[in-house]
Amino acid sequence: MGAWFSRANRTISQLDKEEKVKVRRVAALLAVLTFALVGLTASSGYSQNIKLGYIDSQRIMAEFKEAQDAQKKLDDIVQQWRQERDQMQQQLQELQDQYQKQSLLLSEERKREREQEIQNLMAKLYEFDNQKFGAQGEVYKKQAELFEPVYQKIRDAIAKVGKDGNFTYIFDVAGGAVVYKAPNQPDLTDEVLNVLNKGVSSSGGK
Numbered sequence: 001m002g003a004w005f006s007r008a009n010r011t012i013s014q015l016d017k018e019e020k021v022k023v024r025r026v027a028a029l030l031a032v033l034t035f036a037l038v039g040l041t042a043s044s045g046y047s048q049n050i051k052l053g054y055i056d057s058q059r060i061m062a063e064f065k066e067a068q069d070a071q072k073k074l075d076d077i078v079q080q081w082r083q084e085r086d087q088m089q090q091q092l093q094e095l096q097d098q099y100q101k102q103s104l105l106l107s108e109e110r111k112r113e114r115e116q117e118i119q120n121l122m123a124k125l126y127e128f129d130n131q132k133f134g135a136q137g138e139v140y141k142k143q144a145e146l147f148e149p150v151y152q153k154i155r156d157a158i159a160k161v162g163k164d165g166n167f168t169y170i171f172d173v174a175g176g177a178v179v180y181k182a183p184n185q186p187d188l189t190d191e192v193l194n195v196l197n198k199g200v201s202s203s204g205g206k
Helices: 002-017 026-033 057-063 065-105 108-133 138-164 189-198
Strands: 052-055 169-172
Touching: 052 138, 052 189, 057 065, 057 138, 057 189, 065 108, 065 138, 108 138, 138 169, 138 189
Parallel strands: 052 169
Antiparallel strands: none
Protein backbone atom coordinates (compact mmCIF):
# COMPACT_ATOMS: atom_id res chain seq x y z
CA MET A 1 0.00 0.00 0.00
CA GLY A 2 2.81 2.43 0.85
CA ALA A 3 4.49 1.99 -2.52
CA TRP A 4 1.21 2.46 -4.35
CA PHE A 5 0.42 5.63 -2.39
CA SER A 6 3.91 6.98 -3.13
CA ARG A 7 3.34 6.47 -6.86
CA ALA A 8 0.03 8.30 -6.60
CA ASN A 9 1.73 11.24 -4.89
CA ARG A 10 4.34 11.39 -7.65
CA THR A 11 1.49 11.57 -10.14
CA ILE A 12 0.08 14.62 -8.38
CA SER A 13 3.54 16.22 -8.38
CA GLN A 14 3.95 15.64 -12.11
CA LEU A 15 0.60 17.22 -12.83
CA ASP A 16 1.47 20.22 -10.67
CA LYS A 17 4.62 20.78 -12.72
CA GLU A 18 2.46 20.91 -15.84
CA GLU A 19 0.07 23.42 -14.28
CA LYS A 20 1.10 26.36 -16.41
CA VAL A 21 0.09 25.72 -20.01
CA LYS A 22 2.11 27.75 -22.48
CA VAL A 23 0.23 28.43 -25.71
CA ARG A 24 2.76 29.60 -28.23
CA ARG A 25 1.50 31.36 -31.27
CA VAL A 26 4.85 32.93 -32.23
CA ALA A 27 6.22 29.75 -33.82
CA ALA A 28 3.14 29.37 -35.95
CA LEU A 29 3.25 33.03 -36.91
CA LEU A 30 6.89 32.88 -37.91
CA ALA A 31 6.20 29.86 -40.08
CA VAL A 32 3.59 31.97 -41.84
CA LEU A 33 5.47 35.24 -42.08
CA THR A 34 9.10 34.23 -42.63
CA PHE A 35 8.90 34.18 -46.36
CA ALA A 36 9.99 36.29 -49.33
CA LEU A 37 7.47 38.05 -51.51
CA VAL A 38 8.86 37.11 -54.91
CA GLY A 39 7.63 38.08 -58.31
CA LEU A 40 7.16 41.72 -57.34
CA THR A 41 9.63 43.07 -59.83
CA ALA A 42 8.81 43.87 -63.46
CA SER A 43 9.00 41.23 -66.18
CA SER A 44 12.65 42.10 -66.72
CA GLY A 45 13.29 40.53 -63.29
CA TYR A 46 16.76 41.09 -61.95
CA SER A 47 17.52 43.86 -64.41
CA GLN A 48 15.98 46.20 -61.87
CA ASN A 49 17.37 47.01 -58.45
CA ILE A 50 16.28 44.74 -55.65
CA LYS A 51 14.21 46.59 -53.05
CA LEU A 52 14.19 45.19 -49.52
CA GLY A 53 12.02 45.91 -46.50
CA TYR A 54 11.24 44.33 -43.17
CA ILE A 55 8.43 43.94 -40.66
CA ASP A 56 8.27 43.02 -36.97
CA SER A 57 5.68 40.24 -36.64
CA GLN A 58 5.71 40.36 -32.84
CA ARG A 59 4.72 44.00 -32.88
CA ILE A 60 2.04 43.32 -35.48
CA MET A 61 0.54 40.61 -33.29
CA ALA A 62 0.71 42.87 -30.24
CA GLU A 63 -0.97 45.83 -31.94
CA PHE A 64 -3.42 44.18 -34.35
CA LYS A 65 -6.80 44.18 -32.60
CA GLU A 66 -8.04 40.98 -34.19
CA ALA A 67 -4.93 39.20 -32.94
CA GLN A 68 -5.56 40.59 -29.45
CA ASP A 69 -9.19 39.45 -29.60
CA ALA A 70 -8.17 35.96 -30.71
CA GLN A 71 -5.66 35.70 -27.88
CA LYS A 72 -8.29 36.86 -25.35
CA LYS A 73 -10.71 34.17 -26.54
CA LEU A 74 -8.00 31.53 -26.35
CA ASP A 75 -6.94 32.66 -22.87
CA ASP A 76 -10.54 32.48 -21.62
CA ILE A 77 -10.99 28.95 -22.98
CA VAL A 78 -7.68 27.75 -21.55
CA GLN A 79 -8.50 29.30 -18.17
CA GLN A 80 -11.81 27.43 -18.05
CA TRP A 81 -10.09 24.12 -18.82
CA ARG A 82 -7.44 24.84 -16.20
CA GLN A 83 -10.15 25.36 -13.61
CA GLU A 84 -11.75 22.05 -14.52
CA ARG A 85 -8.39 20.33 -14.19
CA ASP A 86 -7.75 22.06 -10.87
CA GLN A 87 -11.05 20.75 -9.53
CA MET A 88 -10.16 17.19 -10.50
CA GLN A 89 -6.71 17.57 -8.97
CA GLN A 90 -8.24 18.82 -5.74
CA GLN A 91 -10.72 15.95 -5.67
CA LEU A 92 -7.91 13.46 -6.26
CA GLN A 93 -5.81 14.98 -3.49
CA GLU A 94 -8.75 14.78 -1.07
CA LEU A 95 -9.34 11.13 -1.90
CA GLN A 96 -5.68 10.33 -1.34
CA ASP A 97 -5.64 12.21 1.96
CA GLN A 98 -8.72 10.34 3.16
CA TYR A 99 -7.23 7.03 2.10
CA GLN A 100 -4.02 7.72 4.00
CA LYS A 101 -5.82 8.74 7.18
CA GLN A 102 -8.30 5.86 7.16
CA SER A 103 -6.21 3.06 5.70
CA LEU A 104 -5.53 1.43 9.08
CA LEU A 105 -9.25 1.25 9.81
CA LEU A 106 -10.31 -0.11 6.44
CA SER A 107 -10.81 -3.73 5.53
CA GLU A 108 -8.76 -5.13 2.66
CA GLU A 109 -11.83 -5.11 0.44
CA ARG A 110 -12.58 -1.49 1.28
CA LYS A 111 -8.94 -0.54 0.66
CA ARG A 112 -9.09 -2.06 -2.80
CA GLU A 113 -12.28 -0.13 -3.50
CA ARG A 114 -10.69 3.14 -2.42
CA GLU A 115 -7.55 2.45 -4.42
CA GLN A 116 -9.62 1.67 -7.50
CA GLU A 117 -11.58 4.88 -7.03
CA ILE A 118 -8.35 6.87 -6.86
CA GLN A 119 -6.88 5.10 -9.87
CA ASN A 120 -10.03 5.79 -11.89
CA LEU A 121 -9.86 9.49 -11.10
CA MET A 122 -6.16 9.57 -11.93
CA ALA A 123 -6.90 8.01 -15.31
CA LYS A 124 -9.68 10.52 -15.90
CA LEU A 125 -7.35 13.38 -15.01
CA TYR A 126 -4.62 12.11 -17.33
CA GLU A 127 -7.12 11.72 -20.16
CA PHE A 128 -8.48 15.23 -19.63
CA ASP A 129 -4.99 16.72 -19.47
CA ASN A 130 -3.88 15.01 -22.67
CA GLN A 131 -7.12 15.76 -24.49
CA LYS A 132 -7.01 19.46 -23.69
CA PHE A 133 -3.32 20.30 -23.32
CA GLY A 134 -1.51 17.56 -25.26
CA ALA A 135 0.63 18.23 -28.32
CA GLN A 136 -2.38 17.69 -30.59
CA GLY A 137 -4.98 18.59 -27.98
CA GLU A 138 -7.91 20.96 -28.06
CA VAL A 139 -5.79 23.96 -27.07
CA TYR A 140 -3.65 23.40 -30.16
CA LYS A 141 -6.73 22.99 -32.37
CA LYS A 142 -8.50 26.01 -30.90
CA GLN A 143 -5.36 28.09 -31.36
CA ALA A 144 -5.22 27.15 -35.05
CA GLU A 145 -8.93 27.85 -35.46
CA LEU A 146 -8.72 31.29 -33.88
CA PHE A 147 -5.44 32.48 -35.37
CA GLU A 148 -5.46 31.17 -38.93
CA PRO A 149 -7.84 33.96 -40.08
CA VAL A 150 -5.53 36.45 -38.35
CA TYR A 151 -2.47 35.02 -40.08
CA GLN A 152 -4.24 35.16 -43.43
CA LYS A 153 -5.07 38.83 -43.00
CA ILE A 154 -1.47 39.56 -42.05
CA ARG A 155 -0.22 37.69 -45.11
CA ASP A 156 -2.60 39.67 -47.29
CA ALA A 157 -1.55 42.97 -45.72
CA ILE A 158 2.14 42.20 -46.24
CA ALA A 159 1.44 41.25 -49.85
CA LYS A 160 -0.42 44.53 -50.42
CA VAL A 161 2.37 46.62 -48.91
CA GLY A 162 4.93 44.67 -50.93
CA LYS A 163 3.10 45.14 -54.21
CA ASP A 164 2.18 48.77 -53.61
CA GLY A 165 5.77 49.62 -52.68
CA ASN A 166 7.40 47.46 -55.38
CA PHE A 167 9.43 45.54 -52.80
CA THR A 168 11.35 42.50 -53.94
CA TYR A 169 11.63 40.89 -50.50
CA ILE A 170 10.13 41.61 -47.10
CA PHE A 171 11.78 39.96 -44.12
CA ASP A 172 10.59 39.40 -40.56
CA VAL A 173 13.11 40.65 -37.99
CA ALA A 174 11.21 38.92 -35.16
CA GLY A 175 11.81 35.57 -36.82
CA GLY A 176 15.56 35.90 -36.97
CA ALA A 177 15.36 35.90 -40.76
CA VAL A 178 17.54 39.02 -41.03
CA VAL A 179 21.17 38.84 -39.96
CA TYR A 180 21.94 42.39 -41.06
CA LYS A 181 19.74 45.40 -41.61
CA ALA A 182 21.19 48.55 -43.10
CA PRO A 183 20.01 51.82 -41.51
CA ASN A 184 18.33 52.96 -44.71
CA GLN A 185 16.14 49.87 -45.10
CA PRO A 186 12.49 50.74 -44.48
CA ASP A 187 10.51 49.32 -41.56
CA LEU A 188 7.16 48.40 -43.10
CA THR A 189 5.49 47.36 -39.84
CA ASP A 190 3.46 50.56 -39.58
CA GLU A 191 2.29 50.23 -43.17
CA VAL A 192 1.19 46.65 -42.60
CA LEU A 193 -0.65 47.66 -39.42
CA ASN A 194 -2.35 50.50 -41.30
CA VAL A 195 -3.56 48.07 -43.95
CA LEU A 196 -4.79 45.65 -41.27
CA ASN A 197 -6.59 48.35 -39.31
CA LYS A 198 -8.30 49.64 -42.44
CA GLY A 199 -9.31 46.12 -43.38
CA VAL A 200 -7.98 43.92 -46.14
CA SER A 201 -9.68 41.13 -48.03
CA SER A 202 -8.41 37.55 -48.01
CA SER A 203 -7.56 37.84 -51.69
CA GLY A 204 -4.19 39.41 -51.13
CA GLY A 205 -5.42 42.99 -50.93
CA LYS A 206 -6.67 43.08 -54.51
